[in-house]
Amino acid sequence: MTTADDSGDGEVEPDNDLRNFGETVKACRKRAGLTQEQLAPLVSYSVQYIASVEQGRRHPSARFVERAEDVLDCFGVIRIAAKRLNRRRGLARWFRRWAELEETAVTLNTYECRSIPGLLQTEAYARAQIRDVPPLPTPEQAEARVVQRLERQALLRKTPFVALSFIIEQAVIERQTGGPEVTRELIDHLLECARLPNVDLQIMPLISPEHAGTDGPFRLLESEEHEWLGYTEGQQTGQVISDPKDTSLLHQRYAKLRIQALNPADSMGLLTRRRGSL
CATH class of the missing domain: 3.30.870 (Endonuclease; Chain A)
Incomplete structure (x- = not known):
């Protein structure tokens, strides 16, 4: 099997799994009535980081997942979405x-x-x-x-x-x-x-x-x-x-x-x- 992957900590080319996770975070944020600017200090991440996650251009850290879940109180939806995303981390996007x-x-x-x-x-x-x-x-x-x-x-x-x-x-x-x-x-x-x-x-x-x-x-x-x-x-x-x-x-x-x-x-x-x- 190929050894390439897209699982770095910085921004990467968007794929469907990352996009889906980002859309989940965005929907939960909007449900809570928060802007990215308002969410940033609550989760201790920058606005740029949050934007990159929501756009599907960054793999979220485990810490971000937990903080976003706690702050946005989404009944475990963000954690579930992260588990699905992590099952694909380490696989090349084309595989x-x-x-x-x-x-x-x-x-x-x-x-x-x-x-x-x-x-x-x-x-x-x-x-x-x-x-x-x-x-x-x-x-x-x-x-x-x-x-x-x-x-x-x-x-x-x-x-x-x-x-x-x-x-x-x-x-x-x-x-x-x-x-x-x-x-x-x-x-x-x-x-x-x-x-x-x-x-x-x-x-x-x-x-x-x-x-x-x-x-x-x-x-x-x-x-x-x-x-x-x-x-x-x-x-x-x-x-x-x-x-x-x-x-x-x-x-x-x-x-x-x-x-x-x-x-x-x-x-x-x-x-x-x-x-x-x-």
Whole structure:
């Protein structure tokens, strides 16, 4: 998964979650009959800060949320809105829609050639990956990204089970992101995940003369309504694909990749051998 995010403490490009939170604060403020200038001294924040929050251009601090809730007496509405906002903090803005779709998916197929998919990462691997990708995040941003990545992994053990298939390039593991110790822990974790009854994990070997994934990584998802959607991602961009012709193309490629990759049993054998050689 991408390591970018929009969760800094300063102003950021507005997104729907931030806008919705800002509108909630604005509605509560108006209900209380206060202007931004009148609210500022009551919550001990500047007018500029309040305006930025209401415009959806700033992530509110936990302190602001609590002060605004107490002063405006909105029956917990601001706290509820903040919880929803914080569930998305740490996710890149272009990935948030796909993350929402994942939460209700019944099937999820992932081909990855850049890094271990976020759903399968260990905390140490995630931290090593995040710290190596410029621009370097603040400690708060890095923590938000790690927390989001680990929280998304609840999907692996969610009931009723989600059918999960992963095809990962061996080169991603051979890179040893974070060093040998992090890689050993990562392989142990991959083997553990591969034993889950709803997870198929396949490794694409280093030497693959026939390869259907040369156009890059992608994902396929089946919704509760049994609609299939795709997702592709590049530098600072992500696209949810809904056109049936395009999703059909991705299905064809994924089916071919499943044949070309090692089967699940052989994949676990390869991982076990690599673990022993580190």
